[in-house]
Amino acid sequence: MxxxxxxxxxxxxxxxxxxxxxxxxxxxxxxxxxxxxxxxxxxxxxxxxxxxxxxxxxxxxxxxxxxxxxxxxxxxxxxxxxxxxxxxxxxxxxxxxxxxxxxxxxxxxxxxxxxxxxxxxxxxxxxxxxxxxxxxxxxxxxxxxxxxxxxxxxxxxxxxxxxxxxxxEAAGPRFTAPPAPQAKKEDLQSFFAHLESSLEAAGYFYPPEKREVLAQNLRTMLTKAAFSEPELRSLRGVIRSFDHAAAKARSSDGA
The missing domain is CATH 3.40.1280.10 (SPOUT methyltransferase, trefoil knot domain)
Structure with a gap:
C-alpha cells in the first residue's frame, strides 16, 4: 500500500x-x-x-x-x-x-x-x-x-x-488570483532574530528584565500578520536599511 x-x-x-x-x-x-x-x-x-x-x-x-x-x-x-x-x-x-x-x-x-x-x-x-x-x-x-x-x-x-x-466540498471557482506563498517558519524565526538584534542595539528592550516579555509580545503580534515570503523579504530589507543608517550615524559620531 x-x-x-x-x-x-x-x-x-x-x-x-x-x-x-x-x-x-x-x-x-x-x-x-x-x-x-x-x-x-x-x-x-x-x-x-x-x-x-x-x-x-x-x-x-x-x-x-x-x-x-x-x-x-x-x-x-x-x-x-x-x-x-x-x-x-x-x-x-x-x-x-x-x-x-x-x-x-x-x-x-x-x-x-x-x-x-x-x-x-x-x-x-x-x-x-x-x-x-x-x-x-x-x-x-x-x-x-x-x-x-x-x-x-x-x-x-x-x-x-x-x-x-x-x-x-462544492466545486471551487474556475480560477483565482495566485496567492503569494506564506513565509516558512524558519524564515519567520530568522526574521525575529534579526529584528530583536536590531532593537537590542537601538535600546528598545528597556528595562532589561522585561526583554523576554517585550520580545514575545512582538512575536505574537507579527505571527498573526501571516506574512508572505515577499513581505518578509521586504521587512528584512527595511531593517537592514535602519541598521545601515544607525551604523553610519555611530561612525560619524565617533569621527
Whole structure:
C-alpha cells in the first residue's frame, strides 16, 4: 500500500511516550488519507515494533515517519500550523473548532501551502513555547468536566474532519488570483532574530528584565500578520536599511 498522493496536513507528535499510541495515530491517519507523520523525540526511540503492530497494517504511514529533535525543526518547512490544546492559554492566537480549522487547512493546502497540526504529550500536552510556534489554536467541543483526549483520538477527530470536508466540498471557482506563498517558519524565526538584534542595539528592550516579555509580545503580534515570503523579504530589507543608517550615524559620531 502506498501513501495517498493527495496533499494533506502533516501530523506532528511532540515527544510521544508509547509506541502503541504512535501506531494508533498512524492507523487513524491512514483511515482518512493522511500520510505525513512527524515525531519529535519519541521517548522509546524509533523504529518501534509496538507502533507497527498497533498501526494495524498502516505500514505506509509508519515507514514514512520522519524524526526531529525539536518541535521547531519539525515545523520549519511549514507555512501554517495549528496547535491542539484543551487548556485556555495566555495567548491572543485565534481559537478554532475542528471543522473550521480543517476548512482553513483545505483552503491553504489547495493553494499550495504546506500545513501541519501539532499534538502534545500524553501526560501534559503542548508547552507554551510549542503553542507559540503555531499560527492558531484548535480545540474540541468536549465535556469540560472531562476534557482529556488520547492522542490517537485527537488525531482521529482532525483526520475525520479533513476527509469529510474534502468529500463534501462544492466545486471551487474556475480560477483565482495566485496567492503569494506564506513565509516558512524558519524564515519567520530568522526574521525575529534579526529584528530583536536590531532593537537590542537601538535600546528598545528597556528595562532589561522585561526583554523576554517585550520580545514575545512582538512575536505574537507579527505571527498573526501571516506574512508572505515577499513581505518578509521586504521587512528584512527595511531593517537592514535602519541598521545601515544607525551604523553610519555611530561612525560619524565617533569621527
Amino acid at each position: 502506498s501513501v495517498s498522493s493527495e496533499p494533506s496536513p502533516a501530523i506532528i507528535l511532540c515527544e510521544p511516550q508509547l509506541g502503541e499510541n504512535i501506531g494508533m495515530v498512524a492507523r487513524a491517519m491512514a483511515n482518512f488519507g493522511l500520510g505525513d507523520l512527524r515525531l519529535v523525540n519519541p521517548r522509546d526511540g524509533w523504529p518501534s515494533e509496538k507502533a507497527r503492530a498497533a498501526a494495524s497494517r498502516a505500514d505506509h504511514v509508519i515507514d514514512a515517519v520522519t524524526l526531529y529533535e525539536t518541535t521547531a525543526e519539525a515545523v520549519a518547512d511549514l507555512s501554517f500550523v495549528y496547535a491542539t490544546t484543551a487548556r485556555p492559554r495566555d495567548s491572543f492566537k485565534p481559537v478554532r473548532g475542528p471543522k473550521e480549522a480543517n476548512a482553513t487547512l483545505r483552503a491553504r493546502i489547495g493553494a499550495g501551502e504546506s500545513c501541519g497540526i501539532l499534538f502534545g504529550r500524553e501526560r501534559f500536552g503542548l508547552s507554551n513555547e510549542e503553542v507559540g510556534l503555531a499560527d492558531e489554536i484548535v480545540t474540541f467541543p468536549v465535556d469540560p468536566a472531562f476534557a482529556s483526549l488520547n492522542i490517537a483520538q485527537a488525531v482521529l477527530l482532525m483526520s475525520y474532519e479533513w476527509r469529510s470536508g474534502l468529500l463534501g
